[in-house]
Amino acid sequence: MTSWAMAGWALQILIRNFMFVPMAMTVKAGSTVTWVNRDDEPHTVVSDRGLFRSAALDTGEAFSFTFDEPGTYHVFCSIHPQMAATITVEPHEPGGPLSERGASGPGAPTGADRGP
Numbered sequence: 160m161t162s163w164a165m166a167g168w169a170l171q172i173l174i175r176n177f178m179f180v181p182m183a184m185t186v187k188a189g190s191t192v193t194w195v196n197r198d199d200e201p202h203t204v205v206s207d208r209g210l211f212r213s214a215a216l217d218t219g220e221a222f223s224f225t226f227d228e229p230g231t232y233h234v235f236c237s238i239h240p241q242m243a244a245t246i247t248v249e250p251h252e253p254g255g256p257l258s259e260r261g262a263s264g265p266g267a268p269t270g271a272d273r274g275p
């Protein structure tokens with residue numbers, strides 16, 4: 160059962176029943192995560208830090224983003240903000256420093272969920 164499920168496609172998050180499945184995923188830095196909409200409703204994939212924002216994905220459409228920097232990334236659907244998922248990106252080096260950055264970087268917007 161190796162087939163086509165290699166590298167990128169292994170890191171797939173389905174959008175189904177107004178949920179991201181799985182809701183939490185841990186990947187290595189440099190990994191590309193692909194979201195696929197399996198609902199009949201359009202959904203978006205949006206970073207709460209403004210790193211990326213997909214167009215509205217219709218049924219069967221996909222959106223990918225490559226996570227180069229370690230950290231914790233929160234993702235939601237801008238149409239249904241209750242839909243949320245967390246991507247944890249680990250550094251490549253085994254045993255490397257697992258510093259929890261992200262929430263308190265200089266200039267990085269904090270959890271306050273304010274639009275412009």
Ligand SMILES: [Cu+2]
Pocket residue numbers: 177201202203236237238239242
């Ligand atoms: Cu949605």
